[in-house]
Amino acid sequence: MWTRDSLQELIHGRLAGYKFIVVANREPYVHRFVEDRIVHSKPASGMATALDPIMLASGGVWVGHGSGDADHAVVDEHDCIAVPPEDPKYKLRRVWLTKEDEQGFYLGFSNECLWPMSHITFTRPRFDAKDWETYRRVNELFANAVLDEAGDDPTLVFIQDYHFCLLPRLLKNSGRKNLVVAQFWHIPWPNPEVFRVCPWKEEILDGLLGNDLLGFHLRYDCRNFLEAVDRFAESRIDYERSDVVRGGATTKVSAFPISIDFEETNRLATSPQVEQAMETWKRQLQLGDRILGAGIERLDYTKGIVERLRGLDSFLSTHLDYVGKLQFVQIAVPSRSHLADYRRIEDEVDRVTDEINWKWRNGRWKPITLIKEHHDPIRMVALHRLAKFFVVSSLHDGMNLVAKEFVASRTDEQGVLILSRFTGAVRELEDALPINPFGAHEIGDAIAAAVVMSPEEQKRRMTRMREVVARNNVYRWGGKILSTLLQFELPENPANTEVVQDSAR
Structure with missing residues (x-):
């Protein structure tokens, strides 16, 4: 059975020497002013609840939107703070968005277009070109923050959800060869007949196919995604292996049912x-x-x-x-x-x-x-x-x-x-x-x-x-995703190279 200890063993053993960066719109801890004090809290988010134990085990970096009114007051000159505040285990890098960014990126394109389009609940999605442009710009902001945190070190980037459809391709197009990129889509993926109405479907698919690994909760969602790619993106699909080849690069599409601690x-x-x-x-x-x-x-x-x-x-x-x-x-x-x-x-x-x-x-x-x-x-x-x-x-x-x-x-x-x-x-x-x-x-x-x-x-x-x-706990979810990433050709890991050289001696 997967536990925090077994996940830590995987991270500290097989992934030693690699940076681990999680990207999510929501931050795991929010700082707010209450009268003359600054207090912190955890947001009401299933995604944040699921990922926090993995970050505690990995000691990596979480890149998220700084949404609390006291978030600016507690970060360092690099917009970072160690969390959890009472017993720091990993770094939170905050990205700042304007009210216009939040309106177009989060409330607009993410939650008036992608959210209703992905959930068959008879709520019509709203397609707004200005929201789409804001969504693109915010994805670029997060790409810059990730590249800054990664530097030249071998890095595993784990992107969360529908807020960052374009981020994987932006990272790969940066020319950095030190990144392995994975993304988990926390909501359903629409069937092709629904998805076809989106004016930017080709760009969304191209962005997601910048991932080395793309995960969904269910095989049903994986099939819907592959069918969308088959209809709307120039690529080669291996349905048996659940792989998509586009522009010479391969994206593996797999189901990883998420869970809790x-x-x-x-x-x-x-x-x-x-x-x-x-x-x-x-x-x-x-x-x-x-x-x-x-x-x-x-x-x-x-x-x-x-x-x-x-x-x-x-x-x-x-x-x-x-x-x-x-x-x-x-x-x-x-x-x-x-x-x-x-x-x-x-x-x-x-x-x-x-x-x-x-x-x-x-x-x-x-x-x-x-x-x-x-x-x-x-x-x-x-x-x-x-x-x-x-x-x-x-x-x-x-x-x-x-x-x-x-x-x-x-x-x-x-x-x-x-x-x-x-x-x-x-x-x-x-x-x-x-x-x-x-x-x-x-x-x-x-x-x-x-x-x-x-x-x-x-x-x-x-x-x-x-x-x-x-x-089927959250550590199994995280462990399965990281184990699958280890099947890819990872960037050269200096720590592992030293181990091999020591063994040869």
């Missing part, structure tokens, strides 16, 4: 802090002996929050004996609120919550408690521990780490996971109750099955899911 979540779940937070939740919710259901995610139109609430309404309509005996808590963290589509989904979630609560309210009891704020991991794990059932109803998702976090939190081997068929996680967590989130009755039926499931059946299902998440 199971042991860390498992440890946290049994901590006194979580036990205390569970009591706080009980008081806050006035839970008493009611059955608790829960859902946690960003307020995003891909997450199926409205559909989930409609499913709860369907359950109550067919199981009147549970009126007043069941409570559902939905944590919905506001996200991308500057975009109209996100404001609309927030308004709809508010409206549907009010509608259902008005319909079923009985005295002081109401079925839905909607909380629109970010909570720290202790509070989230405590809610996982309390919930009899947990609903993940994404309309389209790459993986969904929230589902895995719920499983890892259940050290008591109880609780029921209700999981959308349109998540990558459903392929691994076969003992969850699968649902089509577009059918409210399916969600209602799954809730009905969950609330009456015996402790023995819960234990049987949860034990198997916990074994899967423990085995």
Whole structure:
């Protein structure tokens, strides 16, 4: 089984002498002013949560957008700071973006074009030429930062997500021969019929084919990508090996299902802090002996929050004996609120919550408690521990780490996971109750099955899911990607050369 120690052994052994650079739009630690103090926090990001343990093991460099209002105040003259702040293990290099950059690059092209195009949720992508130009310019900013950090040393560059489609080609076109470049695409890849509407599809594919290795969550996404390349990019594809040759260079396309640090979540779940937070939740919710259901995610139109609430309404309509005996808590963290589509989904979630609560309210009891704020991991794990059932109803998702976090939190081997068929996680967590989130009755039926499931059946299902998440952890994800990179012809490594010479003596 992959662990932090085995990943460190791989990094410190096979990759000794190489620099390791992660590139992501989001930074792993954010610094903000609170009155007259500077405080740091971790962002609400599954990607950052997954990568931080790998960076702790590697001691590399994270290149990310400095988004906190105190980020400038804590960096050195090279825009760098050692993190985690309380026990530094790696370097964070911050890239600064203007408000115009953020609008065009992040809110515009990344999240009004690429995000809806990649998620089949009936939200039309918006194609804006100015956003595309800003997206190109910001990719160039990050390329310059990576090249500066790499210098002339042999370097592995690991790029994250859809914000940097053009970055791999920019790095390769720099003429540097000391770089091996990999990228992981954290969201689904659209089928060719959807992708064909993008005015810049050829440039996007060319940029991504600058990678030596391109990873997706699922083989399904790999096939969609290869089909897009086949239709829209001049290249030669070896479908059996999942390789693309373009301009004499090869890109390997592979599936690497992402995961979490199971042991860390498992440890946290049994901590006194979580036990205390569970009591706080009980008081806050006035839970008493009611059955608790829960859902946690960003307020995003891909997450199926409205559909989930409609499913709860369907359950109550067919199981009147549970009126007043069941409570559902939905944590919905506001996200991308500057975009109209996100404001609309927030308004709809508010409206549907009010509608259902008005319909079923009985005295002081109401079925839905909607909380629109970010909570720290202790509070989230405590809610996982309390919930009899947990609903993940994404309309389209790459993986969904929230589902895995719920499983890892259940050290008591109880609780029921209700999981959308349109998540990558459903392929691994076969003992969850699968649902089509577009059918409210399916969600209602799954809730009905969950609330009456015996402790023995819960234990049987949860034990198997916990074994899967423990085995397929984030260190396995990182280790598989790095092991695949080691199959490439790496730049000459001075450290390894010295080892060979010493052996020859």
